[in-house]
Amino acid sequence: LHKILVFILKIFYSNLYHSFAWSYDFVAWIVSSGEWFDWVKQTLAFVSKGDKVLEIGFGTGVLFKEVTNLGNQAFGIDESRQMIQITRRRLKAFDRNLKITQGNCLALPYKNEAFDLVLSTFPTEFVFNLEFQAQIRRVLNKNGKLVALLGVTFNRKSFVDSFYRFLYALTGQNFNVEFIGENWRKVNGEENLRFTVKDIPFKGRILHFLLIEKF
Numbered sequence: 001l002h003k004i005l006v007f008i009l010k011i012f013y014s015n016l017y018h019s020f021a022w023s024y025d026f027v028a029w030i031v032s033s034g035e036w037f038d039w040v041k042q043t044l045a046f047v048s049k050g051d052k053v054l055e056i057g058f059g060t061g062v063l064f065k066e067v068t069n070l071g072n073q074a075f076g077i078d079e080s081r082q083m084i085q086i087t088r089r090r091l092k093a094f095d096r097n098l099k100i101t102q103g104n105c106l107a108l109p110y111k112n113e114a115f116d117l118v119l120s121t122f123p124t125e126f127v128f129n130l131e132f133q134a135q136i137r138r139v140l141n142k143n144g145k146l147v148a149l150l151g152v153t154f155n156r157k158s159f160v161d162s163f164y165r166f167l168y169a170l171t172g173q174n175f176n177v178e179f180i181g182e183n184w185r186k187v188n189g190e191e192n193l194r195f196t197v198k199d200i201p202f203k204g205r206i207l208h209f210l211l212i213e214k215f
């Protein structure tokens, strides 16, 4: 049964990023009790003035717009044509600085050491891919870092949070900090990269950020 559910979810997600991309913001709102983009925007705390930023898998472009608003030079890449369209529409007013590309983050079309900061919120499995990590090492400046918002734990003592914990457990979305830690420790031997998981409390929930620093 679990395998069938995982299979159905895979198809569901794929559609959500492509043919059903128009419904993405609504679905994100539902699965987060309305807080999805509040969570996503917490990533802005990691952005310093003047940082040259790359966002990977920007989806509907909510964070990308905020980063552009800060005045930072920002580049974005997403593999979904539909997501690109939605983001272009959202950013119309800013298109002078717009550098968004349709492409695969496992083969980033940027020069070596091109960015101070790489952001990714709610990335899919690509974030665990060693090829992705190699790309990150390549495009980051020395002392640059990747900040990825990997997941959220519903920690409030409320019916709503119990419900979401149940829902996430059912769909296998439960965030397993231990597993992530394991995975990072395995690759921690990689030269010049430091992996840390940073848990930031936010309104009774916990946001789990992964930091990969290049030194």
Ligand SMILES: C[S@@+](CC[C@H](N)C(=O)[O-])C[C@H]1O[C@@H](n2cnc3c(N)ncnc32)[C@H](O)[C@@H]1O
Pocket: 017, 028, 040, 056, 057, 058, 059, 060, 077, 078, 079, 080, 083, 103, 104, 105, 106, 120, 121, 122, 123, 124, 126
């Ligand atoms: C769960 S959504 C997250 C969107 C947005 N960052 C947010 O927080 O709402 C994942 C996004 O990553 C994109 N994506 C998935 N695999 C990718 C890849 N290999 N290269 C680039 N983008 C990818 C999808 O098209 C989708 O827009």
